[in-house]
Each structure stands twice: as C-alpha cells, then as structure tokens.
Amino acid sequence: MGRILFLLFLIVPIIEIGIFIIVGQLIGLWLTLAGVVVTALLGSFIIRIQGFSLIREIQQLMAAGVLPTRQIADGLILAIAGALLLTPGYFTDTIGFLLLVPQIRTLIYQEIKKRISISGGFGSADSFSFDAEMDDLDPFNNSAPGSHHNIEKENDNDDVVDLEQDNWRPKS
Template identity: 55%
Template structure:
C-alpha cells in the first residue's frame, strides 16, 4: 500500500513544486535548474559509483564482507535514477543519497528492518527444503531407436 501512495504522492509533489518554483522564477530558469541538476547529479553519481566499485573490489580481494560497499553502490545507483528524473523533490532526495553519512543512516535503518538468515558448516539454513524420504532409487538404460522411424508405437503417455 505504501508503494502505491508513493507513486501517487511523488508526482503530485513534483507538479506542485514546478508550479510554485515556476511562478516565482519563471519557466526558463525553472527548466534550466532541472537540466543543471541532472548534469551535476550524473557527474556526481559517476564519481561516487566508481569509488564504490573500487571499495567493493577491494573488499572482495581482501575476502571481507562486501555488504556495505554493495549497499552504498545500490543507493548511489538509486540516487542516479532520482537525479535523472525531472523534479525538485526527487533531485533533493537524490542529492541527499549522495552524502555518505545520509546513506549510512539509511543503511542502519534498513538493517534494523531486514531479517538475515545465515547458515554455517553446521547444516542447511532453517528455511532450506527438507530432504524427501519418498524418493525411489533405481537404474535405467536408454532404449534403442525404432527400426522404422516413421512408425511410432503408442506409449500410453501421448495421444496421437
């Protein structure tokens, strides 16, 4: 339900902001701000995205947990999508997500809401499928092809 409300509220907020800002400073300055924020945002996302990729590679090379660099990279990617979407509200949120401290705060909040299941050498995770005891083992061999390839005997499994 909250996703539906977001898809409804965000365009309405953007339309209201465009009307207000356009009324204050005019059409062309408003459009110029939208274009400039998209260009500046794209450059910032590119730089921070490359830095996040380097951190991810470094953590993988050193056999460290890659969760933090992956989370930061995903948020930078999301920030880029917001910055390329025309609007003042989405640009504000996009630029906020480019601030590492804001990303860390969002990640900490998300971690509290996510349930992580881990398994170790002691066995399968608790949500793994249980082994079945109704499996019948057997042997098989491939049947030779029919001598007359145009004539196929009915197998009982298909209807011709």
C-alpha cells in the same frame, strides 16, 4: 507494498507539479526548466565520481577476501539516487542529492541491517522448521513417509547393500 508504490506514483507527481508551479512563479519558466536539467547533469557527475570510488573500494576489499556488504548497499543507494536525479523534478532531485550524502547512506544502511538482523534474513526466522525421527528416514522401511521404492534385502543382518551385486531386486 503495492499500495505504497501506488501512493508514491500518485503523490510524488502531485508534489512535483506543486513545486514546479511555485518555483516557476518565483524565477520563471525557463530558469525552472534549466534548473531541472542542471540538477540532473550535476547529479550524474557526482554519482559517476562516487561510483568509481566505490568500485575501487569494492575491488580492494574483494582482493583482501572481505565481503563488501556495506559498499554493495552504498552502490544500490547510489543507483536509486541516480534514478531520482534523472527524474525531472525538484522533489526527486532533493531526495537524490540527500542520498549522495555518505552520512545519510550510513543511516539507511544501519536501518536495513538492523531490520535484516531482527528477522534473521529477508524472511521470518520461524518460517521454516523440520522435525523428523531418524526411523522415518529408513529407505527399507515400508511405512517410511515419502518412500517410493523399497528394496527387498536377501540378508537382513547386513547394514550395507551392495548395489553392484545381483543380490537385490526392487519390490514390485
């Protein structure tokens, strides 16, 4: 993950600089800079509209007792789109505007859902297992693994130890 972020922070600015040079040669410096500002303003306006709509939809689903997983994912994708649109550059603006398209967000959501379903969550399905015999969990067994206190019972026939009575004492 660290390498991917490093490459993104290295490659994206290089792409942006190249696009700035090309666009600047085609339309000039001031129009290039104005384009960056206009796309940031337009993107923030669209995100605000979609965000309010998304909040209403989440509230309606929550009121109906439905978990709005898809809408939460859309909200996260919209937040990423907003960050990309506010970042100066035509490349990041293009990606940000693409993330505003509902069909593209649906594809991203389905891909994430598929990856989570395959792995059984955010971790591997086989990453945790527990195997124990019930005899290993007996607190009165001196050889029980992990036992720190053992209680000496006065009457070995009882299955229940009443801790409120004085018929027990910790083993020393």
